[in-house]
Amino acid sequence: MTRQLRRLLAFTWAAPCSLIGLCFGALALIVGGRGARVGGVLEFSFPTHHGLGRSIAARLPFGAITFGHVVVGTAPGQLALLRAHxxxxxxxxxxxxxxFLVAYPLASILAAARGRPPYRGNWFEVQARRAVAADGGAAAGQHGD
Ligand SMILES: [Zn+2]
Structure with a gap:
């Protein structure tokens, strides 16, 4: 299988999740945010200046969240900080x-059932933190989602 074919399959397989991310990204754009393609991933962020977008971003319980090949951050700085994660x-x-949309919440439930924090103990979050730490990333201790 060629590299291009693997990439196409990966994008297609994750596409339903990416569509969800695009909806969040569209919301960020509507309220004055911005979007960019970074390394094959669409990144959207809410505006950092005053206004409805900043108000929405301030209420979100994460710095950034990923859906397929779309990442939505509360601010451009959060995207940069959490990119590796x-x-x-x-x-x-x-x-x-x-x-993934089923496995992720199940991993949180499993973590809670084992007495661990549902977010920090989530297997997917643990793997993300370990991978970033192994790369020596600065965002190892940061909280994405
Ligand atoms: Zn995460």
Missing amino acids: ERVHVRQYEILGPL
Whole structure:
């Protein structure tokens, strides 16, 4: 299988999740945010200046969140800070596709059942933190989603 074919399959497999991300990205754009393609991933961020977009971003319980090949950050700085962490989630979506949307909450439930924090103990989050730490990334201790 060629590299291009693998990339096409990965994008296609994760596409239903990317569509969800595009909806969030569209919201960010509507309220004055911006978007860009960075390394094959669409990144959207809410505006940092005053206004409805900033108000929405301030209420979000994460710095950035990934859906397939789309990452939405509360601010451009959050995207940069959490990029390595969120790229691990992109790879997880490429493997699991739409199943990730079921597997992720199940991993949180399993973590809670084991007495661990549902977010920090989530297997996918643990893997993302480990991968970033192994790369020596500055975002190892940061919280994406
Ligand atoms: Zn995460």
